[in-house]
Amino acid sequence: MSSSQRKIGEFREIEKLIEETEVPQSNGRTKPIIEFSARIYAIDKNDKQVKLTIVRRGLTKNAINVNYTTVNGVAKRDQHFLFKSKSLQFVANEAKRDIYIDLIQGDDWRINHVFYVHLKVEDQSKGDKTKLGNCANARILFVRENYSFDGLPTIEFTKNNYLVTESIGWMRVCVTKSYTGCLPNGVSINFDTQDGSADAYSDYMPIKNGQLIFNDQEYQKYIDIQILNEGKDVKDQTFTLEIKRVHDPNFSIGAKCKTTITIVPDNKMLKNVMNIHRLLGHYLKKMSPGQQSWREQILNAVSVNAGDLTNATICDCITHALAFPWKFTFAFIPPPSLMNGYPSFIFALVVIGFLTAIVGDLASIFGCMVGIKDSVTAITLVALGTSMPDTFASKFAAENDDSADNAIGNVTGSNSVNVFLGLGVSWVVAAIYWAFKGEEFRVESGDLSFRQVKAALIRLKPIEANRSA
Template identity: 40%
Template sequence: GQQEKKITIHVIDDNQWEPDETFFVKLSLPEGEETRTKLGSKTVALVTIINDDEPGYIEFEETINLVKESVGKAEIKVVRINGADGKVSVHYRTKDIDAVGTKDYEPIDTELVFEHGEISKIIAIPIINDLEAEKDESFAVELYDPTGGAQIGKHPRTVVTIINDDDYKTMANKMASLVQVDIDKLSVTKTSWGQQFRDAMNVNGGDLETAKFGHYVGHSLSFFWKVLFAFVPPTSIAGGWLTFFVSLLFIAILTAVVGDVAAIFGCLVGLKDSITAISFVALGTSLPDTFASMIAAKNSKTADDAIGNVTGSNSVNVFLGLGLPWLVAAIYWESKVR
């Protein structure tokens, strides 16, 4: 009189996350056998295999990552938490913030795969070292489109800040060059003054192979001034102090000459001194500073040289170039009156 019987169906556990799956079990009478057994109304059963694998959540370990520009790459850790069953994957991509892809770093949009049991991965973003002093810049890395049942965790985005360390390299290079310059002074002190005249008298400093037509034109127009200022002692003599004072003297003399010539010209054409001062004198003393400042602005990393050239040069032109002749004239005429 057995009224109940259990049947067993083996389910294969593959450790791979899958959605819940179903199959049917159907009862039927044996064929070719005589039996008094009859089937009831419920001959088909639905069996659901509930997935118990935990593929986990994928996220960044840190939401902020700092990397020096000179390192060459940013290594970012991606973790898999709350389960590591099965093979899963996730896509990641970079996004600009104030750093620019292809200029500051190599943009990436690719797939990251976790094998069964893996709980962490390192992704590497190449950083471009441009050897230029600039502010710190940032870009973001995002996780998206997980597969294999995994889900995106609480930290789907991390910000990578590229720390500029070119200033330290620049400082080290400058210190090395200064040391080299001091060493070179020991051997060129006796010949560098003569070299100034040779450079002044030769086109393009003597490098004729790379000289262009513009170099010859510029050399012809500036030959007198190049030879004149070759008389300024080199900085290797007296620690540069002699160069400083002789340069000031030359500037004062030239400014006085420009001022006097402009005053004579203004007198000949009937211009007032004030008009002459703001036109011809300014043209002769300040216009060259405009080009000097332009060159300084183009070749310097900051505006310090350009601004310093304008204020410093104009101060020398006015206070020393014009002030010194006026001072001498005032002393002379005061002594004559007495």
């Protein structure tokens, strides 16, 4: 055997040994993975396309074929972006590849509009162990820029703390750049790990003067830290990761410049999960609407601030005094825990109908006393009392939603229920009653259409205010 063949054989044996023993590569990874370089890519209204980077980590000696596909989110294909599904081939030792997704300009982009790009492995050579990383699904997000007190965009950690198990192997810390514009030259930061109760090289692999670079439209990136498993049952251990410097005078370090990583033993993590499960069930039971019995309902109705007199305010006392007749009346409705809530639902509808009839009669009597027509009373006093809850519901929906679709649905839905159920059911019952009497049931239309149009216009005001804002 020649010396050159002997060297080739030795080289292959070394490569095989590296794979079997998982010796870390220059990028810190042992097992080969492929994923996007960032979790989130940010765009603004002036962008014509978004640039994403696919990276390979670990051993890259084999060729591999991958496919990426755009997927709808709140942002839709052919409305906000052009659909794209394409296959790529990474040749041996190729570590990264840039891809581009075309955006549709002039569309109505709103805050938190998002769509996704999914990555998957199509074909790989025999023996290749490349897997998809945690960032195989990238988000393209339209975000609002955040600035510090000095007016500069910030770079900071996404969370103040992380909880991991000692057997996790690698954990990932996310870093967010608040600036949404494209950075052709990039902006880099330096970061260090610092010991707490956890010891470097014993509980985790330390990082000194580490560097993370934000390129182009990368908005949220990640830092990988290796967690070492001692195999001992010890108490929780912590260490910190801190951003030391930003190499760009146009950026500043945000408030979350330091994050704490807590390493929990595996058996203790299971106990924590069980405790969280028990507490979650307890608090969900506390948060369930309604009371469990008539006694609890009556006590809650006659008590100020649900019995918490220590924290009760004067406003709570006044509100309780004004609402006491209604609270006490509704306290006798069957509790929701009885027969899956069906009696509560039926009796609540009956009581609401009874109170509505009383309110209508009182409004009619008041109008008769002051000389106001029933039609005027109906579109003022009665309409105000029945429409105010829907008006505020539409207002809150218009303020909190991106598109105000829920507010419009509430306007049309509440009016439809009022017309088709409120009027329809009562008229059907009346028609059946008078049919048995042998008489015709007739209702004059009057100005019913005027009332419905006015109610719809009143409820649409908060929606228009939200759109103009």
